[in-house]
Amino acid sequence: MLNNFKICDRDLDAETLAQYRQAEAIAVDTETMGLIPHRDRLCLVQLCDDRGLVTVIRIDRGQKEAPHLKILLEDANVVKIFHYARFDLAQFKNTFSVDTNPVFCTKIASKLARTYTQSHGLKALIQELEGIELDKSSQSSDWGNPNNLTEEQLRYAANDVRYLINARKKLMTMIEREERGELVQRCFDCLPVLVELDLLQFQGIFEHK
Numbered sequence: 001m002l003n004n005f006k007i008c009d010r011d012l013d014a015e016t017l018a019q020y021r022q023a024e025a026i027a028v029d030t031e032t033m034g035l036i037p038h039r040d041r042l043c044l045v046q047l048c049d050d051r052g053l054v055t056v057i058r059i060d061r062g063q064k065e066a067p068h069l070k071i072l073l074e075d076a077n078v079v080k081i082f083h084y085a086r087f088d089l090a091q092f093k094n095t096f097s098v099d100t101n102p103v104f105c106t107k108i109a110s111k112l113a114r115t116y117t118q119s120h121g122l123k124a125l126i127q128e129l130e131g132i133e134l135d136k137s138s139q140s141s142d143w144g145n146p147n148n149l150t151e152e153q154l155r156y157a158a159n160d161v162r163y164l165i166n167a168r169k170k171l172m173t174m175i176e177r178e179e180r181g182e183l184v185q186r187c188f189d190c191l192p193v194l195v196e197l198d199l200l201q202f203q204g205i206f207e208h209k
């Protein structure tokens with residue numbers, strides 16, 4: 001069984017929301033039916049705080065509101081840590097009309113800090129920084145029936161957020177050492193524009209063609 005793990009239906013309960021709002025930062029991830037927000041619905045939202053409490057929120061088909069989750073995602077005092085934030089922010093914007101802020105993206109941070117490698121996926125990142133090999137076998141599985149998820153799927157979902165807080169700390173140490181802190185923050189500040197372009201299905205507008 002999974003340790004320090006909670007499941008909520010449709011939204012966070014008030015007690016868990018209050019607990020997460022006490023944190024300086026929380027890790028966030030999503031599971032969806034695919035990679036196109038307008039077509040592929042949001043199925044799960046995973047959260048983790050610095051005490052290791054993992055919460056999985058099961059999202060119903062057609063659901064358009066999650067008031068407690070919205071409060072947390074828009075709380076200016078809590079940093080939301082993602083790996084490839086651009087995708088998750090688009091899902092939240094499309095599904096719940098949420099403008100998530102402030103944000104830290106470990107993928108962007110990895111690309112600015114770990115310039116000695118081309119491996120910036122979550123599995124490679126956590127392997128190097130935490131010495132833990134994530135099991136990705138459930139990554140491309142059916143998340144569309146969240147009431148009947150296997151323990152393997154739940155473990156996968158939990159592990160995608162369980163190590164992000166420590167990864168952020170180690171990446172920031174590297175970024176500050178290389179004097180790229182201002183640059184990485186400016187990248188994060190650009191994410192809302194990229195999300196809006198993605199949702200409007202603009203592609204390649206910065207390319208010279």
